[in-house]
Amino acid sequence: MEILKSIYEVAWFILLIAGGVAVLEGYLYSHFKFYRKPLFEVSALIVFPLLGLLALKTFGLAAPGSYSWLAVSEVLILLFFRFAVKGRHTVPFMLLAPAFVGLALLLVYPFVFEVYLSFHDLKLTTIMMWKNTGTLPFAGISQYVKVFTTSPLSEITFWALLGRTLVWTFSNVFFHVTGGFILALMLNNQIRFKGIYRTLLVIPWAMPQVVAVLAMRGEFHATNGFVNIIITKLLDTLPFLGSLGVAPVQWLSDYPLLTCTLINVWLGIPFMMVVILGGLQSISSSYYDAADIDGASYLQKLRYITLPLIRPVLMPAVTLGTVWTFNNINVIYLVTGQAGGTEQADILVSALYKAAFTYNRYSYSAAFAIVVFAMLFFFSVFYLKTFDAAKDER
Template sequence: MTTALTNSGTAEAIPGTERNRDRKRNPGGLLARARRSYADHWYAWAMVLPVVAVLAVLVGYPLGRGIFLSFTDANEANIGRTIGDFEVPATYRFIGFDNYWNILSGREGSFYPRLSWTVVWTASCVLLHYTIGLGLAMLLNRRVRGRSLYRVLLILPWAVPPFVAAFAWKLMYNTDNGVLNALLAKAGVGAVDWLGDPLVQKVSVVAVNTWLGVPFMMVALLGGLQSIPRELHEAAEMDGASAWQRFRNVTLPGLRPVSGTVVLLGTIWTFNMFPIIYLVIGQAGGTESEILVTYAYRLAFQGVRDYAGSASYGIVILSLLLVFSVFYRRLLGRQEVAR
């Protein structure tokens, strides 16, 4: 037992020291460790408990319900409901992995074309977000007159709710009365069917999402630029490095931690960007312009209302993003180790 000398010279045991050593020698099972953690940090558990409860209600239950429905043949006809005082029982049945097999095997016929467009949509938007955001961040990182005003103006698109931006851009894309076609007419160019042609539809929604997403990238990368010590740039300049060499060897490596995080977040958000695709193109758009989440919504709330198929699409989307996130973080970790 660990002892300590008191003022009177007598030896006394230090409370808890021997107990802590016993804990390290015999950590016990998971339940025992949880009990000790609760006993030592009960206040932290008490503060986290409301958040856990809210997440369980708002996230855990819908996710669990969706996973359950994905293994059934639930639709509007057999889901069960209450009509007045009369209750219609649910008659859907468990069918195992049939929904997933129909999706992944291509039997359904719509998964892989929409997955390809979703990947192109996500990659295009994130690339434009990052490159334009980085360019604007580097401009705002300089000492220019009115820099604060420019920052506020460039952040405004990020402050606009996505559905408001979607309707505003839809009005500008109007073939007959839109601002864009009016400007083209003054320039002597014919009107463009922005929301009618499938290819132009895709370009249009990429432009809208780029306008919305650039401010976030700009703000995040501007913070990363300001965290890079100026001494590094000055030392590289004194060594004769050109502007491009300083950007490649000083700026980009310094932005790597921030870039990894914002690219991952931007990918997840863009992959699931429902309002832009659905509200800008609307019902007039063909199925070629749908991404996975808008198709999953259409399955659940239009036509036969295939709840099981929609839930299966949701779980597949979640799985794809989880796999991408894990591999992306591992890739960044390997790059950090290589440095």
């Protein structure tokens, strides 16, 4: 019976969304159809805000002043239809509207709310006040100052975290690209069972990341994990390795960041491999013929032909990989983040998560998140600029 209830709930949710889309389309359609009729404009001004208020009340979202907000937006929409749209492009507007509204609800609203939070003070001691009065004490930029001066966790500072995040990002991306490049070069040859290798190599990428990470976490367990068992067996058969310092270690507690890096490298290589393989296969073989006749060795062909020609596919993949790794909370949090977990492996985003949901410093975390966002934003813009410039050169 439990399962029936869940199905029920999902069905309700789908119906709700369908109903929402239908209402939205009907609303737009009426505007498209009657935007020129004065009678429509007057009645729309009264009816739509009232209906909106009713909807808000039904879902318990109504607040004082809701009606005037709805009326003002209705006026704006009517003006928009009257002077900007003028009944044109009906079908594109109607087709794009649901996606647009969905994006606004899922992206724009949270972002605006986050900016709002970052300039106020929401924490465990003010949350009841927010709930009762709907207002928060204004904090100016003090949250941003705190981001750079206090620790999001128990001791580590923002700057140390940033340094660790950069090391984490660069080491991961470096191994993703080199590993992916080597595998792609091998797969690009005429070898037997190529399809099987390719499928096997893509598995880490195709698996849900949470499942893969938790499975790998188990393999790094100090006594029952695959990694330490292998090391022990190796030491049994090749005792001289012990004198070289090889020994089973407490991966999760003593080397958490290294463990996370190993797992994330394993996870990230397939994506780079697939992208680079695609790039390699798009290079015309006549370049290699020409280079052969010109007398280029294997490494020279790699340096002068392959690398420059896969740059256009490699660079976007590297940017994406950098942003994903920089923001990768999954691996860090799932490996080290549970109760009693260490803070030695925390990077900016995982520290941010803990600051918000373990230490309940909401406004501080909002400011923190905006700082992280700004860093990545400028990195991407800078990167795209240089990439465009490089493209223009050709």
